[in-house]
Amino acid sequence: MPDQTVLSLRDVTLSFGPKIIQKNISLDVRKGSIFAVMGGSGCGKSTLLKSMIGLLRPSVGEYHVGNENYWAGTDAHRTDLNHRFGVLFQSGALWSSMTIGENIALPLQMFTDLKPPVIRRLVELKLGFVGMLQAIDLYPSEISGGMRKRAGLARALALDPDILFFDEPSAGLDPITSARLDDLILNLRDGLGATIVIVSHELSSLFHIADDGIFLDAKTKIPIAHGSPRDLRDTCTDPQVHAFMHRERDDEEGNT
């Protein structure tokens, strides 16, 4: 049971028109794991995430969610599968003309038959998880960037998804908030039993939370390493990966 695969990509090529971003991507995300997508800026991490949440169709290859072939079905079928997903976008992507509370309520209003007081209760709960209860009636323009990230996370949790996608959740946050976010992610994984795919540059956070991953290379446009960030740091011999993983280690040694 613990080794059950929830997401799998087979020889996927991602491209925008004729411009290839990444090719030969194969990966398996195990149920309940935290899977890290790593690599330098512009190597296609967000693009990979985009294809995994159904915003970009791979030009080659297969994508399975559970036992279902994601791209083989109809649009309606994909929408159903998407309800298993919760997505935190890189910039939060809150709907700017709604309050934070309304942002989280919208999916519940659209896809459940729950009554407004029940929805309000669930919205409060989700905001309570991320410590943002006091901002429920504020608009996105009235809160800080870190709060927008957390509100985006609460919105991702709206429909109780079992697969969560986070694009650089801790970018732009202070170290304490960022560490708290890591703990929150672990809590959510353990509490909800969710599977999490995370794009991140924050090595300390990756070593702390991720237990599997893939490393994309911008030059050759292929994945060059698979495995958990900790293992890659300790055992991977590829110079690129080594450099990426050890900058942080040097810092750590320097700090202590």
Next chain:
Amino acid sequence: MTDNTDTGPRSHAQDNAPQWRLENEQNTLLMVLSGTWQARTGAIPVFPKDGLPKTPDGYLSFQTSDIQAWDTGLIAFLWDLKRVAHNAGISLDMQTLPGPMRQLLELLPEAPDEPVHHKQPHTPLLEAVGGHAIASMTEVGVVSELAALTAKGAVQTILGRSRMRLSDLLANTSDAGPYALLIVGIVNFLIGAILAFVGAVELQKFAAGVYVASLVGIAMVREMAAVMTAIIMAGRTGGAYAARISTMQGNEEIDALNVFGIQPSTYLILPAVLSLIITMPFLYLYGCLIGMLGGFVVSISMLDITAAGYFHQTVTSFGIGQFIFGFVKSIVFGAFIGLTSCRIGLKAGRSAADVGIAATRAVVVGIVGVIAIDAIFAVIADVLGI
């Protein structure tokens, strides 16, 4: 305390509905949970605010073994319980909860902060009217100041001391000018044709068909070409300016300009206003000609006039004074549309809906303003006897 059993709401419909039961034995409470606790069913009970007896130093533990399935719905209930217990001075024995439930419940505050509310102060009618009046006067002041700043930017640009980029002016001008030719042409052609048609029906009765040419000529030159072109530009260019600037506002792009010391009035508004001031007179001329052409086509086909006769009558119908009158009006319209739409964009809020509101407002203010200014011009012309 006596031994008693407090029973939560029970649903007889399904036996796997969420159920809770509170057992009370000598200051030790036991919360027994069973059934399916899923948020989507909408059947999650609310734990009553007075559901726990006030027992300082009391203790509450959980029995969760009969829960069949749960998600955040259960946590919502446990959170209610946590808050009530906090108020009653009872501590929860978290160790009796399974790990996942405990981890989620621990994230939630016992005594949540009050949400920050938007105050919507209620103002009495008279005060509201007065407030709006003052706001409108202030707005006139702000727009005038903006106009002054923009004019200053223009002077500095001429003196070579300013930062308006020529490429911005060119881009704005080509959008406001050449790209607007088609729609301006179509509208003015039809206006000319309609005027000729109406005139022809009436004037024919008096065998004065040839005066259709005068009618169309004077109407286009004095009023129609300038006003119709301005209305088109208010809808087309004014709306676009307001939308663009309010989007920039939402992305903090205006703030970024200000921090660099780049004046939005010089960098954004000057090219926008200038491009309209430059193109409007040309569009006016073009509109006049096309309007007369429209009148000509209708007249030739409906009436018994020659092309030369129509042409001659048109040329003699209006003086250069009327022409200058229309010309000046078109410049004023252009400046007005440019300034107000930019101002509305700068004043807009920061959400996506605000962009739509700003664009709509710019179009409405532009059209109403153009017609109002035209009326003022009519009065002035009457006084001056043009």
